[in-house]
Amino acid sequence: MAVETEALDLTEESPVRNEAVVYTETVVFAPPERYAADAPYQLAIVELPSGERTTVRILGKTPSERVSIGDRVLFVSEEDGVRFYRKSTVPAEEQTGNTPRPLI
Amino acid sequence: MEVVLVYMRSVAVLGIGKTAFGAFPDRDLRSLAVEAANLAMSDAQLPSEKLEAFYLGNFAGPSFVGQNHLAPYIGTALGFLGIPCTRIEDACASGGSAFFHAWQSVASGVYDSVVVAGVEKMTSQSTPRVTEILAGAGDMAGEGRAGATFPALFAMIARRHMHQYGTTREQLASVAVKNHANGAKNPLAHMRKLISLEQALAGKPIAEPLTVFDCSLISDGAAAVVLVPADHAPRYHSRFARIRGVAQTSDYVALDRKDDITFFPAVQSAGKKAYEAAGIGPEDISLAELHDCFTIAEIIASEDLGFAQKGEGGPFAAAGCTAIGGRIPINTSGGLKAKGHPVGATGVGQICDIVQQLRGDAGERQVARSRLGLAQNLGGSGATCVVTILEAA
Numbered sequence: 473m474a475v476e477t478e479a480l481d482l483t484e485e486s487p488v489r490n491e492a493v494v495y496t497e498t499v500v501f502a503p504p505e506r507y508a509a510d511a512p513y514q515l516a517i518v519e520l521p522s523g524e525r526t527t528v529r530i531l532g533k534t535p536s537e538r539v540s541i542g543d544r545v546l547f548v549s550e551e552d553g554v555r556f557y558r559k560s561t562v563p564a565e566e567q568t569g570n571t572p573r574p575l576i
Numbered sequence: 577m578e579v580v581l582v583y584m585r586s587v588a589v590l591g592i593g594k595t596a597f598g599a600f601p602d603r604d605l606r607s608l609a610v611e612a613a614n615l616a617m618s619d620a621q622l623p624s625e626k627l628e629a630f631y632l633g634n635f636a637g638p639s640f641v642g643q644n645h646l647a648p649y650i651g652t653a654l655g656f657l658g659i660p661c662t663r664i665e666d667a668c669a670s671g672g673s674a675f676f677h678a679w680q681s682v683a684s685g686v687y688d689s690v691v692v693a694g695v696e697k698m699t700s701q702s703t704p705r706v707t708e709i710l711a712g713a714g715d716m717a718g719e720g721r722a723g724a725t726f727p728a729l730f731a732m733i734a735r736r737h738m739h740q741y742g743t744t745r746e747q748l749a750s751v752a753v754k755n756h757a758n759g760a761k762n763p764l765a766h767m768r769k770l771i772s773l774e775q776a777l778a779g780k781p782i783a784e785p786l787t788v789f790d791c792s793l794i795s796d797g798a799a800a801v802v803l804v805p806a807d808h809a810p811r812y813h814s815r816f817a818r819i820r821g822v823a824q825t826s827d828y829v830a831l832d833r834k835d836d837i838t839f840f841p842a843v844q845s846a847g848k849k850a851y852e853a854a855g856i857g858p859e860d861i862s863l864a865e866l867h868d869c870f871t872i873a874e875i876i877a878s879e880d881l882g883f884a885q886k887g888e889g890g891p892f893a894a895a896g897c898t899a900i901g902g903r904i905p906i907n908t909s910g911g912l913k914a915k916g917h918p919v920g921a922t923g924v925g926q927i928c929d930i931v932q933q934l935r936g937d938a939g940e941r942q943v944a945r946s947r948l949g950l951a952q953n954l955g956g957s958g959a960t961c962v963v964t965i966l967e968a969a
Contacts, residue, residue, distance in 0.1 A: 496739075496837065498731035499784040500723060504708040507723045515728050517832045525832045527719040541739050554722050 490547040492518035494539045528555040584683040586806035588816040591620025592928040597766045597797035597916030605641050605697035609650045612798035613693045620802035621812045624655040628687040632663045633674035633694035634920035639709045641697050667713035671923025672953030672962030676824040682803050694924035695798035706794050713956040715830035727791055729831050729957045730870035731783035737838045745785055747890030749776035751871040752789045752913055754899050759910020761940045766795045766916030790871040795916030799925035817931045821853030821965040829959040842961035843880040850963040858882035862946035865926040867954035868911040877952050908941045923953035934968040
């Protein structure tokens with residue numbers, strides 16, 4: 473079952489290519505050993521424009537940067553196979569987590 | 577008409593044995609498994625030299641205690657020399673899977689008497705290390721690398737169930753309150769402590785919306801059963817239970833591969849197969865042990881197995897329908913939540929708990945007139961499921 477999205481422009485130059493929609497999410501307070509320094513962090517399964525779903529990290533530490541089901545998120549970077557996204561509606565001046573932590 | 581070419585024998589659980597579940601710093605993995613298996617063989621009135629094969633359910637002995645080759649390591653300590661000793665790993669369904677494969681070996685006529693044990697020794701590791709090891713039951717290249725823990729995966733399942741069906745945190749917490757109430761009456765349970773709804777709701781957050789009270793326990797423990805053909809069972813004693821139906825199924829390991837995470841296809845299909853084999857439906861079941869690794873998992877399993885309508889598992893639990901004395905008592909043992917969850921032991925322990933009820937031996941937790949019991953053991957976020965239906969002799 474797909475998350476409902478508007479028809480998306482998936483051409484090379486379209487910024488929509490970097491968008492995804494939150495299918496579900498959680499904030500992890502009890503991390504595995506190797507991510508102990510990151511906690512708490514938000515994790516989400518997002519639906520990509522292709523319809524594929526993937527598990528990603530959501531950047532940011534403040535409540536306004538947290539995402540909920542149905543929120544649009546923007547791709548920020550990929551580090552060691554982990555994709556980082558941020559909430560698309562957070563004003564730039566409120567963003568705290570634009571640089572992903574280096575991963576162990 | 578479908579022609580069944582393979583003749584399968586009816587199989588009975590002749591003996592059961594369990595250690596207490598808990599944190600036992602002075603006990604090693606082997607001594608726990610040996611204790612449970614000896615109890616089961618003694619209960620079966622079958623000495624170890626009569627056993628023809630040994631199946632062991634264990635999730636992560638190599639990671640938790642640094643020992644591999646566990647089946648003959650434990651088997652020889654039980655006096656099994658020369659017989660096949662095999663360890664089976666299917667995450668939190670390792671015990672159920674070992675039971676299923678042992679059942680196959682007796683049902684098919686290969687063996688006339690086998691022992692199945694499940695064991696895990698977890699508490700010698702720190703909680704972050706245990707979390708890391710358990711995460712290995714998920715897709716480590718995908719969700720695991722992104723930082724998913726098992727509480728996080730089930731938290732995301734809970735969020736979605738709440739979003740689609742209006743399930744509330746209070747309904748989740750009511751499962752924990754009920755399982756603690758049952759566990760408090762179980763002398764072998766890890767946590768024999770009553771909790772209130774307010775306490776459960778105010779628990780330390782683990783992965784939102786789940787608090788520490790929504791999560792099962794990190795435990796040490798073992799459980800074992802002895803299986804024989806049902807027509808041999810009366811030669812030993814009359815307290816056996818007949819396996820009316822058992823099924824094992826599978827699904828994607830990665831949660832993000834599933835179309836809809838508010839149900840477990842593997843649970844639905846294992847339930848359907850087990851009900852069909854038994855020729856019964858959910859309305860015939862007297863009580864069930866469901867895999868409540870997290871409160872949401874018990875709610876979803878109660879829907880997937882037909883005890884509650886789809887999406888209604890939360891209100892069903894909150895209304896008391898799953899309590900002892902309710903419409904379908906679920907986890908009268910205390911479940912993984914209060915009894916404890918020594919991963920590899922869990923699936924075998926559930927069989928012991930059902931047989932204990934069918935024998936009328938559950939003391940103050942006894943469900944009146946229990947004739948048919950169901951056990952459901954889940955691996956990972958739903959990639960393995962084993963459902964077993966047992967009937968009193």
